[in-house]
Amino acid sequence: QEVSLKFQSSDPSGDPNYQLYKEWADGVSEETGGKVSIELLPVGAVVDFQETLDAVGAGILDGHVTDTSYFAGKDAAFGLIANPVGAWSDPQQMLKFFNEGGGKELMNDLVEPYGTHFFGGTTPGLEAFVSKVPIEGVDDLQGLKLRAPAGLVQNIFAAAGASPVNLPTSEVFTALDKGVVDAADYSVFHVNQAQGLNKIAPHPVFPGFHSMPLIEFSMNKQKWDALPEDVQTTLEESVVELAQHQNAALADKNAKAVEEAKAQGATVHDWSDEERAKFRKIAIGEWEKQAAASENAQKVYDTLTAYLEKEGLLKAQ
Amino acid sequence: MTRDPVAVDGNDPDLRSTSEGTGDTVPEAGALGRGIEWIGYVFAAAIVASAAALLFEIFMRYVLDSPTNWVHETSIFLCAIAFIYGGLFCAARDSHIRVVLIYDALGPRVRAVLDVIIYVISAISAAFFAWASWLMVETSFWNPSGAFHMEGTGSAWNPPTPALLKGFLLIVMIVLAIQFIVLAVNHARQRGSRQDA
Amino acid sequence: MFLMLFGLLLTGMPLAFVTLLVALIFAIGWFGPMAVPLITSRVFSFVSSFIFVSVPMFVLMAAILDRSGIARDLFDAMKLISNRVRGGVAIQTIFVAVILAAMSGIIGGEIVLLGLLALPQMLRLGYDRSLAIGVVCAGGALGTMIPPSIVLIVYGLAANVSIGDLFTASFLPGVMLAGFYVLYVLFRAYFTKGVVPDPDPEIIPLAEKIALLKGLILPLLVVTFVLGSIYGGIASVTEASAIGVGGVLLATVVRGEFTFQLLRGAAMQTLATVGMIVWIGIGASAIVGVFNLMGGIDFVSSLIIGISDEPLYVLLFMMLILFVLGMFLDWVGIALLTLPIFVPIIVELGYDPVWFGVLFCMNMQVSFLSPPFGPAAFYLKSVAPPDISLGDIFRALLPFIGLQILALAILIMFPGITGR
Ligand code: NA
Ligand code: NA
Numbered sequence: 001q002e003v004s005l006k007f008q009s010s011d012p013s014g015d016p017n018y019q020l021y022k023e024w025a026d027g028v029s030e031e032t033g034g035k036v037s038i039e040l041l042p043v044g045a046v047v048d049f050q051e052t053l054d055a056v057g058a059g060i061l062d063g064h065v066t067d068t069s070y071f072a073g074k075d076a077a078f079g080l081i082a083n084p085v086g087a088w089s090d091p092q093q094m095l096k097f098f099n100e101g102g103g104k105e106l107m108n109d110l111v112e113p114y115g116t117h118f119f120g121g122t123t124p125g126l127e128a129f130v131s132k133v134p135i136e137g138v139d140d141l142q143g144l145k146l147r148a149p150a151g152l153v154q155n156i157f158a159a160a161g162a163s164p165v166n167l168p169t170s171e172v173f174t175a176l177d178k179g180v181v182d183a184a185d186y187s188v189f190h191v192n193q194a195q196g197l198n199k200i201a202p203h204p205v206f207p208g209f210h211s212m213p214l215i216e217f218s219m220n221k222q223k224w225d226a227l228p229e230d231v232q233t234t235l236e237e238s239v240v241e242l243a244q245h246q247n248a249a250l251a252d253k254n255a256k257a258v259e260e261a262k263a264q265g266a267t268v269h270d271w272s273d274e275e276r277a278k279f280r281k282i283a284i285g286e287w288e289k290q291a292a293a294s295e296n297a298q299k300v301y302d303t304l305t306a307y308l309e310k311e312g313l314l315k316a317q
Numbered sequence: 318m319t320r321d322p323v324a325v326d327g328n329d330p331d332l333r334s335t336s337e338g339t340g341d342t343v344p345e346a347g348a349l350g351r352g353i354e355w356i357g358y359v360f361a362a363a364i365v366a367s368a369a370a371l372l373f374e375i376f377m378r379y380v381l382d383s384p385t386n387w388v389h390e391t392s393i394f395l396c397a398i399a400f401i402y403g404g405l406f407c408a409a410r411d412s413h414i415r416v417v418l419i420y421d422a423l424g425p426r427v428r429a430v431l432d433v434i435i436y437v438i439s440a441i442s443a444a445f446f447a448w449a450s451w452l453m454v455e456t457s458f459w460n461p462s463g464a465f466h467m468e469g470t471g472s473a474w475n476p477p478t479p480a481l482l483k484g485f486l487l488i489v490m491i492v493l494a495i496q497f498i499v500l501a502v503n504h505a506r507q508r509g510s511r512q513d514a
Numbered sequence: 515m516f517l518m519l520f521g522l523l524l525t526g527m528p529l530a531f532v533t534l535l536v537a538l539i540f541a542i543g544w545f546g547p548m549a550v551p552l553i554t555s556r557v558f559s560f561v562s563s564f565i566f567v568s569v570p571m572f573v574l575m576a577a578i579l580d581r582s583g584i585a586r587d588l589f590d591a592m593k594l595i596s597n598r599v600r601g602g603v604a605i606q607t608i609f610v611a612v613i614l615a616a617m618s619g620i621i622g623g624e625i626v627l628l629g630l631l632a633l634p635q636m637l638r639l640g641y642d643r644s645l646a647i648g649v650v651c652a653g654g655a656l657g658t659m660i661p662p663s664i665v666l667i668v669y670g671l672a673a674n675v676s677i678g679d680l681f682t683a684s685f686l687p688g689v690m691l692a693g694f695y696v697l698y699v700l701f702r703a704y705f706t707k708g709v710v711p712d713p714d715p716e717i718i719p720l721a722e723k724i725a726l727l728k729g730l731i732l733p734l735l736v737v738t739f740v741l742g743s744i745y746g747g748i749a750s751v752t753e754a755s756a757i758g759v760g761g762v763l764l765a766t767v768v769r770g771e772f773t774f775q776l777l778r779g780a781a782m783q784t785l786a787t788v789g790m791i792v793w794i795g796i797g798a799s800a801i802v803g804v805f806n807l808m809g810g811i812d813f814v815s816s817l818i819i820g821i822s823d824e825p826l827y828v829l830l831f832m833m834l835i836l837f838v839l840g841m842f843l844d845w846v847g848i849a850l851l852t853l854p855i856f857v858p859i860i861v862e863l864g865y866d867p868v869w870f871g872v873l874f875c876m877n878m879q880v881s882f883l884s885p886p887f888g889p890a891a892f893y894l895k896s897v898a899p900p901d902i903s904l905g906d907i908f909r910a911l912l913p914f915i916g917l918q919i920l921a922l923a924i925l926i927m928f929p930g931i932t933g934r
Contacts, residue, residue, distance in 0.1 A: 006807065012674065045806040047552055048559030050471075050479075054456050060545070060552045060807070072471030073479060075460065079471060113461030151473045165384060294466075361781035364570045364788070371567070371756035396570055396788075397561040403789020404530065404796070413528030414790055414844045420526030428526075435527045442535050446557075449550040453558065483558055490554075 005062035057115030063219030077296035086283030117224040120217040120239025128189035129205035137275035146183035190257035202266040343411040345503040350409035360402040367395040394478040440497035447490035533797030571755030576618035577780035587729030601703030601710040607632040611653030615660035625654030629897040642709040644910035651890040652914035655882040660688035672853035683932040736761040798850030825863040840881025
């Protein structure tokens with residue numbers, strides 16, 4: 001007897017990440033030996049992206065593949081765990097935290113009260129920094145006019161000494177071109193490259209040092225609990241596999257894009273571990289403020305900083 | 318010189334069924350309908366306030382170079398309450414768009430019966446939506462542990478507007494259900510008195 | 515589901531409530547009462563989308579414009595270029611309609627304005643009644659074809675394409691359609707006897723000419739600001755719409771026409787208009803959500819795609835559906851019911867969704883004029899002399915519907931006109 005489930009993604013159907021998640025969903029039936037099939041729906045198909053947590057909890061949808069920070073309005077903890085700006089320098093660091101470092105258990109402490117169960121996470125990748133001027137470290141951020149979306153990202157850049165401006169995504173290109181801003185938090189390297197940002201701002205920082213969103217795979221808790229244990233394990237493993245696959249694909253595209261950018265005359269800057277740790281220290285100061293917003297946010301803060309400490313990611317020599 | 322061309326012939330029955338905002342509250346809407354029309358000023362003002370807020374943001378961003386973090390969410394909220402209220406407002410004016418192709422061809426008596434049935438069904442649906450809105454209000458005003466926490470937008474400013482909007486939707490759905498009952502009763506009464514005559 | 519939808523529609527139940535009711539019945543029938551919050555959740559999300567903020571702004575702008583004397587001055591100023599050719603006043607009306615269309619995004623106000631300003635003058639001068647009516651209705655309807663346009667905005671939202679791109683792409687087609695109207699008027703004026711009076715070139719003194727030209731300044735400033743800020747990439751469409759409100763309001767102040775009553779009347783009309791538009795959107799959005807959960811979009815899509823292997827036939831089939839719906843439904847309902855199904859198919863067939871948006875918009879031009887549900891006719895009827903019946907108006911509109919269909923066919927044959 002096949003259980004068929006409906007999941008909603010927070011990406012539109014044309015997005016390359018959606019295509020990857022769709023492949024994952026289509027593969028589930030075969031991997032579980034026909035016990036479970038998943039139909040993936042694009043963003044907004046059944047409910048809005050900010051409403052999927054409630055809809056999955058109520059059993060209207062069976063699951064969702066979504067950026068956890070969309071639920072920050074319900075609990076600041078979701079914003080902090082989904083994108084602790086500055087925490088990670090590599091997707092592998094983050095995936096390790098969720099798979100082995102207690103991240104999965106922490107997520108379930110957060111989402112299970114809402115009636116959902118987290119069974120895996122991935123990321124579309126570490127965003128690359130777009131800049132018109134060379135940025136080699138935290139000191140170069142002083143007084144830099146840059147675009148950053150409202151929220152934690154903006155607060156952290158402000159704490160680092162930059163003057164962040166909140167502009168809609170659609171206006172980043174013109175703002176950089178006209179010199180309204182000199183740098184921008186935008187997207188992963190190959191997307192920045194495809195949209196021509198590295199041409200008008202030829203000093204990208206890659207790999208980036210700031211945003212890397214968590215994409216969570218969760219489903220209705222009752223329906224999860226009703227699944228046989230071997231199916232649960234298969235589903236968990238399938239997401240781990242997907243994350244590695246997505247990562248490899250991204251690295252591939254980024255590598256090509258870096259070559260292309262260099263050929264166009266861009267200088268790609270890479271921060272040293274010391275500078276990354278310096279930025280992370282500043283970021284943690286802002287996380288601390290976020291942590292005060294709720295008990296759960298404090299829990300995320302404590303777990304995350306303890307983990308970073310243990311992994312040696314806080315050492316600035 | 319000010320003119321009000323659209324309002325002059327606002328009670329034209331054909332115009333009532335288009336999407337361009339003409340007409341007045343129908344007598345069958347009763348005292349409740351008049352109240353809805355009167356309170357409508359508040360929400361019409363919300364639209365103007367929203368325009369003013371957006372102009373302020375444009376001034377701050379392009380002239381003073383210091384964008385605000387509250388204008389977008391404020392203008393969304395102001396328009397959203399006007400949108401929700403607008404549905405109730407049009408129900409009281411009976412100005413929601415309808416297809417009158419067959420309806421117009423019917424005799425007045427059949428039409429009156431049809432009106433009553435339509436309003437009763439509409440009232441039942443509105444009651445269902447009020448109940449569903451209540452379920453949303455529960456999750457947006459209290460967190461799962463039962464503590465009071467109003468759902469915010471999750472931005473840096475994080476105003477509790479999602480919770481407020483969901484609460485407002487609940488209130489409007491309840492009033493809408495009552496308004497439909499009032500309309501149904503008044504239409505049924507009219508039919509009764511017409512038969513007596 | 516669609517049968518139930520149309521069945522209920524024909525009872526005369528308001529469209530917004532029909533769609534909500536059908537969504538409710540299917541949510542409960544298919545999934546049980548626990549699925550009902552899906553509908554209220556969609557209602558909440560729909561009303562809190564930022565881009566929808568531009569809808570009340572454009573409506574408010576038009577409502578203020580209608581109440582000021584700006585449009586009347588514009589009409590008088592256009593006398594300067596029109597009193598030398600046969601059919602001059604009709605052509606002048608179309609020119610004014612185009613400029614008004616470039617300022618506002620809805621049609622009702624324009625048709626009423628032209629109906630009050632131009633129609634009596636044409637009838638007095640002895641213009642053929644049908645020609646005069648057609649020019650006013652078709653010209654006024656240009657409000658949603660020439661940007662800014664509420665139809666294109668709603669299309670952009672539904673289809674997830676750039677509203678700026680839609681505006682840019684629809685500009686030439688809109689002017690082309692207006693050009694067809696002008697050519698038609700000239701053709702009738704020069705080839706059919708008695709349709710228009712002989713021109714009477716009155717000599718306008720220079721001082722008066724200058725005074726008349728002043729009437730052009732404010733409207734042109736508003737147009738420049740609104741369109742300039744959109745095309746110049748300075749402001750988003752929503753912000754540009756607020757600039758439009760500010761500009762028109764400022765113009766009324768400059769002209770000494772601003773009163774609290776004017777603003778209040780305009781705002782109340784806006785509330786009623788957006789209440790209707792948004793609630794139709796709410797209902798359609800609810801149905802789409804339930805339909806998607808049932809797996810229905812795939813079903814209807816495959817039906818439409820199954821029409822033919824030839825993309826062109828599928829496209830023409832969609833145009834036919836839009837045309838038929840346009841006879842019975844307001845454009846908002848058509849947009850929100852059909853676009854979630856049509857647009858993905860269009861993209862899959864390899865067509866450009868922006869170009870399709872212009873086709874959709876042109877098709878909605880037809881829907882304003884086509885009987886039995888023709889909003890343009892209803893608007894004109896509300897201000898026309900009582901001896902002009904709705905039947906007269908609809909008959910007068912037939913040649914103009916023909917011109918619109920011609921324009922649509924040309925857009926399909928030569929997509930390049932949209933610049934895409
Ligand atoms: Na327009
Ligand atoms: Na029509």
